[in-house]
Amino acid sequence: MLKDFKTEWNAIWKISDGLQTGVEIKDSKTTIPDQIRLLKAEVTTYQQLVDACGSVKKGDDPIALLAKIEESFIAVQTIEEVLLTLIDLQIDANKTAPKGALMRPSSYPSTLYNPTLEKLGTELSSVVAAMQADLLAAGLNTEVKTAQENMAGVSIKPKVTEAKFTAPSWFKTK
Amino acid sequence: MNFATAHNAITLPTPYNQNSPADQNSVSTFINKLFENGTGQVRNPTAMTNGILAAAQADQPGYWLIDSATQAAILELWFTIWTNHVLGIANTPTNGVPATTRATDIALFESIAAYVQANHSALYVPDITYHGPVAGPNSAPVYDIDGYERADLFLTNTEIAQPRGLAAAQKQFNILAFLELFATGAHFVAINSVDDIPFGTPPAFLDMFKENGALYEKTSTAYMHSHYSGAKGLTNIGAGYAYPNDIGGSTTGTMLGGYIGARTGSTLRTIFGAALGALSDAITADDAPTPCPFVCSLLAGNTSWLAPNTFFQLEGWPGILSRGFGAKGRHGQDFSVHQTTKWNIATYGASPFSEKRGTTVFLAPNNWNPVQSVTTWTQYAGSKTLQGWYDTNLIRPTANLL
Numbered sequence: 001m002l003k004d005f006k007t008e009w010n011a012i013w014k015i016s017d018g019l020q021t022g023v024e025i026k027d028s029k030t031t032i033p034d035q036i037r038l039l040k041a042e043v044t045t046y047q048q049l050v051d052a053c054g055s056v057k058k059g060d061d062p063i064a065l066l067a068k069i070e071e072s073f074i075a076v077q078t079i080e081e082v083l084l085t086l087i088d089l090q091i092d093a094n095k096t097a098p099k100g101a102l103m104r105p106s107s108y109p110s111t112l113y114n115p116t117l118e119k120l121g122t123e124l125s126s127v128v129a130a131m132q133a134d135l136l137a138a139g140l141n142t143e144v145k146t147a148q149e150n151m152a153g154v155s156i157k158p159k160v161t162e163a164k165f166t167a168p169s170w171f172k173t174k
Numbered sequence: 175m176n177f178a179t180a181h182n183a184i185t186l187p188t189p190y191n192q193n194s195p196a197d198q199n200s201v202s203t204f205i206n207k208l209f210e211n212g213t214g215q216v217r218n219p220t221a222m223t224n225g226i227l228a229a230a231q232a233d234q235p236g237y238w239l240i241d242s243a244t245q246a247a248i249l250e251l252w253f254t255i256w257t258n259h260v261l262g263i264a265n266t267p268t269n270g271v272p273a274t275t276r277a278t279d280i281a282l283f284e285s286i287a288a289y290v291q292a293n294h295s296a297l298y299v300p301d302i303t304y305h306g307p308v309a310g311p312n313s314a315p316v317y318d319i320d321g322y323e324r325a326d327l328f329l330t331n332t333e334i335a336q337p338r339g340l341a342a343a344q345k346q347f348n349i350l351a352f353l354e355l356f357a358t359g360a361h362f363v364a365i366n367s368v369d370d371i372p373f374g375t376p377p378a379f380l381d382m383f384k385e386n387g388a389l390y391e392k393t394s395t396a397y398m399h400s401h402y403s404g405a406k407g408l409t410n411i412g413a414g415y416a417y418p419n420d421i422g423g424s425t426t427g428t429m430l431g432g433y434i435g436a437r438t439g440s441t442l443r444t445i446f447g448a449a450l451g452a453l454s455d456a457i458t459a460d461d462a463p464t465p466c467p468f469v470c471s472l473l474a475g476n477t478s479w480l481a482p483n484t485f486f487q488l489e490g491w492p493g494i495l496s497r498g499f500g501a502k503g504r505h506g507q508d509f510s511v512h513q514t515t516k517w518n519i520a521t522y523g524a525s526p527f528s529e530k531r532g533t534t535v536f537l538a539p540n541n542w543n544p545v546q547s548v549t550t551w552t553q554y555a556g557s558k559t560l561q562g563w564y565d566t567n568l569i570r571p572t573a574n575l576l
Contacts, residue, residue: 156546156575159321165351170246
């Protein structure tokens, strides 16, 4: 059963609502708020498709629905990619901006850059990764299982030795 | 290293290597033959799985789908390109590189050689021994790991001056080991994260595929891969690059119609509205082009979003995005065998060195020490995020490491 990730996305919208993004990115044809608007629309589409998936009836075509969900996810991921790149650029722009630029009301006067941006980027990466894991499990019927229970309690000593590789049988030293 | 070879291994037709344009056409026929199964264009999954499991039980470090003469033809070519570049010799027919060799093959191995030389890179290969199959429904082989074997790949000035000396010969064997692992599909991580090497961090291996990199013009952005979660998403635009970008047929098509090819840097073009096209390549065909390079499906990408390392591996064939994320055609069939065995599948063979069992091969400065803590999976930027596909049941440390 696919998840709609509503809780996670709502948390992201909370971070992004009213976000001040600092100085302008020179020559950029788009903005972080523009991309967030696009993302919201596409995530809504995704969630509606997942809801529809949950009420598939006899005679419906769940595979076609899954394909639509995947396509919608790709759109989400495409916007996410642009958004993350914009966030990277914005963080750089804020870091290198002259002090005066950061004193404008629309930006953050007390910090070199807005740390919320980085948090937004991290959260976005996390939820999109989780969505894809969810989709992979559904689409490929793979066993995507957590390994947490196997992760604890073992301490390993590092060991590196020098290799002595030999030539393959067909190789003739020149 | 002694690899197992399939009993019905495919051979490269004899005309190859004679500098005739027709010869590289034979490569196309040969590569398509690697995927033939009756009249189909995917490999026989049962034969592949059985061959891999037999190779694992025989404790082989890989499984070749090509015969010894073909291994020699392909790997000697790559090796010649690499060593010529290091020795300052042009990669031309008079220097052992046939005129029909595809430019993408030459550029790739020249770039890797240059990176290795510039950064004093060594190969770190997990020292693994076959342990047995997992009990229960999972039939993937389990391995014991006893640390890493390190082998320098770069030639010193003395070795370059005396390329026939004993020291240079050992380096050459090491380079051949790298190429064998590469050709059979081992998963490599180039350690270039400041988190893993705080001082003297090497430049990102991935840079060679990005704008201003030597391979950029022939690189596409791959939308889907089943590797590092968190590198802008589990499989991410911008976190995965496909090289070369002219394999698989059409160079037109829609973003959602096939495996994706957005040129590297297209995201920046979206943002800045640059004139260059956004989508230039789409893999739509399970068919080798004519002429055809030997490297048809290299995947490279970041291992994490922040301070990433670079992963790269030769895959069997580019994926066709469709229902189930590429689970159809050549790529899908190989992926299915990979899921069963957790061996990686390349065009020419298969490898137990998969990040999914914690047996990643590393390319790192020769003074780097892999750190193993908490789990048997070596800690590096990208592995520190728990991945759903990582199966700790498939690897166990030897008593020496506990």
